[in-house]
Amino acid sequence: MAMEPHLLRTFVTVARLGSFSAAARELGYTQSAVSQQIAVLEADLGAGLLHRRPVEPTEAGARLLEHAGPLLLRTAAARADIARLAGAPASRLVLAATPLAVTTGLAAALAATRQAHPGLELTVRVLGRPEVPAAVATGEADLGLTDGMAAPSDPLQLPDVGPLTAVAVAEQPVAVALPAGHPLAGRRGLDLADLADARWLDAPGVAVPAERLRAATGVAGFRPATRYPGTDLRGLLVLVAAGHGLAVLPQGVLDGVPGVLGAPVREPRLVHRTELVRGSLPEGPAALLARLLDPERP
Structure with missing residues (x-):
């Protein structure tokens, strides 16, 4: 049996909350369903993953937790990437940005995007540096702006969370x-x-x-x-x-x-570098904003 994402997500939730009942409430399952999913995952891997009293990871469970975050993130990124091919709603745009990832042309680019798409619902989410690429990869944000220190003309070192493109904008x-x-x-x-x-x-x-x-x-x-x-x-x-x-x-x-x-x-x-982070984009508000922010694109 393959290690199914929903089983892994249940395990991570139980380990994080330290409780089968609390995990059941958060996930919308019954407690018995949560217990059954953990048992299926343990049988699949051939190892106990959680001590029951108190509820905490075993040595094998702690090792699985190290893999679980990247695995679940990659799964969510794959779903989001496929969803983008179907086209994003033209009525909304979510931009994730770090606190200092503000370019001089951002306000003008947002204004031009809104003018081209009247009624656009725009959300700007301020996130930490590691969170911006993850938000774009999983579809929580359509585009990202992140920043950091680098040698002149060197790219930032971004986490590998999916098939994303990053270009310098400032x-x-x-x-x-x-x-x-x-x-x-x-x-x-x-x-x-x-x-x-x-x-x-x-x-x-x-x-x-x-x-x-x-x-x-x-x-x-x-x-x-x-x-x-x-x-x-x-x-x-x-x-x-x-x-x-x-x-x-x-x-x-x-x-x-x-x-x-x-x-x-x-x-x-050294320089302070701001980069635009994007996945595949169908034509729409996000694609237009990406073009307006990317100094290398016509």
Whole structure:
């Protein structure tokens, strides 16, 4: 028997909730149906997957959980890709975007798309960087805009979640966000490696993550003095201005911010890159918006 997706989804739900009854309520099954599905999956794999008291994964179950997310994501991506061939509703458009993935031409492109499709229902969802490609792959979003730091002209490293195409739509310099009174404020260029032992803000949802800074410089350090799990840029810049730590951000978002100055990064050579993420698109609002955002397409 093949490992069927609905059985795998049931197993993941039980493991996540730690309860057969709670999983049954969430999935809309009876508790006995959930128990039967887990038993079928265990028989198929020839291994026990869940301890019953308390309900938690066995060693084999924990290993299966490592595979389950990518497997279910790929299944959903395949369904969405086939559904796109049938055509998306011309009355709606969902754009998933990371907080800083805003291009100068986005507002004009959205306006032109709405003009071409009167009555268009537009939704812009702000998601984390790993979530944007997944949302496009599974059909939760028609298009995605994601961002990150990269060497000039290098593509971003996106998760492999399905047959997606990513193209650059914008690049700009990166800078170290400093409090206005910082000794390095006003410098014309900084070497990131020289700042490895400085106080840093860990804000992976907005700024360049610490592990990415270590990888780019080849230097250990960049230890966070303050953690900021949010995605609100204004809140992050308030913390920078108050001296709670430094952050690497696109130069453009630092211009004119009270109490914060941006010192350009001289070494290593890096840019803030915004990419459009798309799957196969039938003609319609999403395809038009993709054309308008892609600088390489006529």
